[in-house]
Structure formats: C-alpha cells, structure tokens
Amino acid sequence: xxxxxxxIIIVGFxxxxxxxxxxxxxxxxxxxxxxxxxxxxxxxxxxxxxxxxALLVIIxxxxxxxxxxxxxxxxxxxxxxxxSIVALSCLALLVIPRTAATTYEMGVMPIIGDYGSLVRILAxxxxxxLTLVLTIKGSKVIDIIGKFLTPALLLVLFILIIKGIISPIxxxxxxxxxxxxxxxxxxxxxxxxxxxxxxxxxxTIMLLSLAHKGYTDEKEKISxxxxxxxxxxxxxxxxxxxxxFLGSTVSTMFGTDVPQASLLVEITNLIFxxxxxxxxxVIVALACLTTSIGLTSAISNYFAGIxxxxxxxxxxxxxxxxxxxxxxxxxxxxxxxxxxxxxxxPVLLVLVLMTLAGDYIKNDxxxxxxxxxxxxxxxxNVIFSLTGNFGFVNKLPLTGLGFNWVVPALIFxxxxxxxxxxxxxxxxxx
Numbered sequence: 001x002x003x004x005x006x007x008i009i010i011v012g013f014x015x016x017x018x019x020x021x022x023x024x025x026x027x028x029x030x031x032x033x034x035x036x037x038x039x040x041x042x043x044x045x046x047x048x049x050x051x052x053x054a055l056l057v058i059i060x061x062x063x064x065x066x067x068x069x070x071x072x073x074x075x076x077x078x079x080x081x082x083x084s085i086v087a088l089s090c091l092a093l094l095v096i097p098r099t100a101a102t103t104y105e106m107g108v109m110p111i112i113g114d115y116g117s118l119v120r121i122l123a124x125x126x127x128x129x130l131t132l133v134l135t136i137k138g139s140k141v142i143d144i145i146g147k148f149l150t151p152a153l154l155l156v157l158f159i160l161i162i163k164g165i166i167s168p169i170x171x172x173x174x175x176x177x178x179x180x181x182x183x184x185x186x187x188x189x190x191x192x193x194x195x196x197x198x199x200x201x202x203x204t205i206m207l208l209s210l211a212h213k214g215y216t217d218e219k220e221k222i223s224x225x226x227x228x229x230x231x232x233x234x235x236x237x238x239x240x241x242x243x244x245f246l247g248s249t250v251s252t253m254f255g256t257d258v259p260q261a262s263l264l265v266e267i268t269n270l271i272f273x274x275x276x277x278x279x280x281x282v283i284v285a286l287a288c289l290t291t292s293i294g295l296t297s298a299i300s301n302y303f304a305g306i307x308x309x310x311x312x313x314x315x316x317x318x319x320x321x322x323x324x325x326x327x328x329x330x331x332x333x334x335x336x337x338x339x340x341x342x343x344x345x346p347v348l349l350v351l352v353l354m355t356l357a358g359d360y361i362k363n364d365x366x367x368x369x370x371x372x373x374x375x376x377x378x379x380x381n382v383i384f385s386l387t388g389n390f391g392f393v394n395k396l397p398l399t400g401l402g403f404n405w406v407v408p409a410l411i412f413x414x415x416x417x418x419x420x421x422x423x424x425x426x427x428x429x430x
Contacts, residue, residue, distance in 0.1 A: 007213055008224055011206055012231025014146035017153055018202050018294030019054060019195050019236060020287050022102040026260040027189045028240045029267060032247025034256055035182050036173030042186035043244040049190025050240075051233035053349065057196040058229035060352045061203030062222045068200045068302060072351050074364045075371035084302070087197055087344045092299045092318050094337035095198075097325035099288035100127040105330055106261055107284035110277050117327065124326040128319040131292045135315050141297045142209035145290050153286040154235070160268060160279055161242030164249065169270050173251035180400075188401050194345050198291075200352070201298035208301070246271075292322075339382045343375075346405045350374045354413070361417070369416025370409040377405040 031046060032039040064070035068088070072080035104123045112119075134144050176182060203225060210221045246267050254263060268276030300314035325333065350370050354361060361367070380390045381404070396404035 004224065007210065007215075008227045009231060010146035011142055011209060011224070011228035012146075013150035013154075013235070014142045014209075014290075014294070015058075015202060015206065015228055015232035016235045017145050017150040017287070017290030018198065019051075019232060019291075020153070020239065021099060021291035022106060022284055022288050023193055024050070024195070024236075024240075025243070025264060025284065025287060027193065028243035029247035029264050030258075030260045031186055031189060032172075032244035032249075033251050033254060033258070033263060034177045034185070035244070036176050036248055036251040038176055038182055039172065039244045039248040040241070042182040043241050045183040045186030046190035046244075047233075047237045047240055049187045050193045050195055051190075051236040053191070053196045054199040055229050055233050056356065057199040057348075057352050058203050058206075059226055060355045061200055062207070062225040062229075064355065065218075066204035066207040068204075071200060071355050072348070072371075074355070074358070074367040075347075075351055076364075076368055079368075079371060079375075081306075083344055083347055086340065087348065088201060088299045088302055090337060090340045090344070091198065091201075091295055093321060093325060094333055094340070096292055096295050096299075096318060097322040097328075098330060098333045098337065099292040100124045100322065100326035101328070101330045101333060103127055103285050103288045104326075106265075107281035107288075110265060111281050121327055124323050127289065127292070127326070128323045130289060131296055131322075132315060132319040134289075135293050135296045135300075135319075136312055138205065138297055138301065138311050139208060139212040141205055141293060145293060149286060149290050149293075153283065153290065154239075156279060156282050156286070157239055157242070160271065160276075160283070161239070161246065164246040164267070164271050165242070167271070169246075169249040169267070170252055172248035177251065177256050184401060191402050194341050196352070197341065197345055197348060198295055198298070200348060201302055202294055204301050205294070205297050339386065342385070343378050343382050346378045347371055347374045350405070350409045363417045363419070365416035365419045366413045367416070369419075370413030373408040373412035374405045377408045381405075 028043060028046065031042045035042040060071050061068070068084045069077075069080050072083055100123070104120055104127075108119075108123050135141055178185060206225050206228060207221055210224055215221050215224065247263070250263070250267060250270070254266070258266075265277070265280060268280040270276070272279055296315055296318050300311045300318065303309070303314050304311040351367065354367055354370060377393065377396070380393045384390050384393055393399070393404055397407050398404055
C-alpha cells in the first residue's frame, strides 16, 4: 500500500470517528425497529442525508482551504463571521459537553450504577483530561484518532454487529411500525443529526494534518481530503446498516414508544447478556471521545485564527468549561443546543450547496438573498417550536423533512441574482 493511500485511510478513519458520536448510535437501531423487514430503505435515506450532506460540506471546505468563513463569505463578511462564531460556540459550549454527559449516562452508569453527582463530576473530569491530552498537539490529532482510537471503535462495533447478524435476536417484523414513508423518515432523521455542522470545521484539521505529513500541493491536499471523506462515509454507511439491521431484529419485541437509548441497551443485552453493557459502554466512550477530540481541535483552530489567543489556550478553555457544563446532564444541554443548531444549520447548508455551484452563480446577491431568507425561515421555525407562534411555517413545502427553508431560499436567491451587485463574482476563499 502506498504512503498516500495509507494516509488517506488514516485521515478517513479519523473523520469517521469525529462524525460518529453517541447520537449516531441511537438513530439507526430505532429506524430498523420501526421499519422491520424494510430497514434497508430507511437506512439508505439516512446515510444520504447524514453522510451524504457531510461529504458535500467536506468537498466545499476542502476547496476553500478548510475555512468556514470562506464557505460563507459570498453571503457577506459580517453574516459569515456571525454564523461561524455562533455555530462553533454552540458546538464548543453545548455539543462537546454533551459527549461527556452521554458517556456517563449511557456508558458508565448502566455498568456501575448511579452513585450521585460526585462520580459524575469525576467521570467528566477524566473524560476531558483525556480530551485535553490527546488534543493539545494539534498536528497529532488525526494520527491519534485514525491510527488508534478508530480501529478500536470499529472493532468493538463490528463485534456487536457481526454477532447480531450471525445469531439474530428474532426475525424482523414483515410490516412497519409507522405510517409515514420510510425513505422520508430515514432522510429526516439523517438530516437531524446535523453532522455537517462539524464537517465544515473538521476539514481544517484534515488539511493541517496532511500538510504535517509533507503534502504541500493544494490540489493534492484537496483530492486527498475528498477521498478521506469518501472513506469515512463508506464506513459510516456500513455501521449504520449494521445497527439498523440489529434494530429490525427486535421489531416484534418493542413498540415505537421505546426510548432510543434504552433500545440500544436492550439489544446489546439480548446479544451478549451483561457483557453487552460493557461492550456498549466501550462503544459509547470511544465514539464520544473521538467526537470531543475532533470538535475541540477544529474549534480551537478556528478561534486561534481570528483572535490573539493560542490554539493551546482554547483547547484548555474548552475542556475546563465542558467539564463544568457536562454535569448539567444530557437533557438539560440538549434543551439549549437544539434551537441554536436549528437556527444556523440550514444557513450553512444552503451556502455550502451554493459554494459548490459557485462558478455558475455570478452575483453575490444570490448568496445573500438565499442566506437571509433561510435565516428568517429558520428563526420562525425555532420561535414556533418554543412558543407555538408563526405556525404558517409548517405549511411551507418540505416541512415534513425539515427542509421548509428550501423554497424561500430558492425564491430569494433568484431575486438576488437579478439585483445588481457592486462587486463581481468572487471565488470562495478569495
């Protein structure tokens, strides 16, 4: 195997682990449960919406040298900077702490029991001490994850999946447990993982890692980043498919009201008995740790580039703050993170898609029109979810898939294209 191919696989493995957090463990088995024998339809849609969109973001990021600001730049420098700061601050202060909280609640507590806040604090401190040690050397992050942590995570995951395939718990339900279209349901849940938000910043550390390995040609680094993204998405698809199959094998045993976290615990318990709790604990811990490392490194790189503080200072600050916030619990953290992510995620997606087609869009006002229309629609969605006001947003096309911002973005993007711009078309990153 050539050195370049080996490096592509290592970086791809690292990217897989950065994407594959605890949330990615929960959705596929539940999709398999509600889909029964037709689990493949739902999981294909899930992979397209989760890994597929994330891959598009990686491609756009690679073409913009890993700069989130450059991806968003044609919507206006001010809006681009605001979206970047809000999105990455949310990841730093809410999503990263959630990795430790999830590790404790899904990985530690089922094994040792609930011994109160002192043990939770200790577990969070150990988790972020590991994150700190493994992240503080930014150029080594990809190698640490890709060479060591990802193979361990994949090994344990495949032990669970292969055992469940060889000795299925039961035959899948011949029917489905939900009335909605399975492809639409899978696509909706894949979109709601919001993995693409992290992908926009993770491309930065991928490019830095490749540069550290001696790759200096920009076209070569972009090509290798995209190929690494494909490696990550292939393994995501394999793991998602395996977990969905496991879910389908218990589709005659549980109803749609089963909590997703409890479902995965039950599946591992049925396959391995008490040992299953330990296996699940290792999977959750590795999945959350790699996600924490990847996000901490990517976010620290971004903020170090726009402020006077160093990468190392941001890593330490994020780890200390996350240790404190993690002890508020998963439910409390999600309550605050979801509305903010729902606000900025659609804007990021529409601008990523437009960046990929940027050579064909001559007027920057098209970007601005689409971005602001998406931002307004997302804001109304969040207000409706919190207060019940502005219910008319639920009548927009594609609401059921979570894409009710698409039509407003198209309309105002087209309108913007016909408004004279003071500047000529600029390439993202210029």
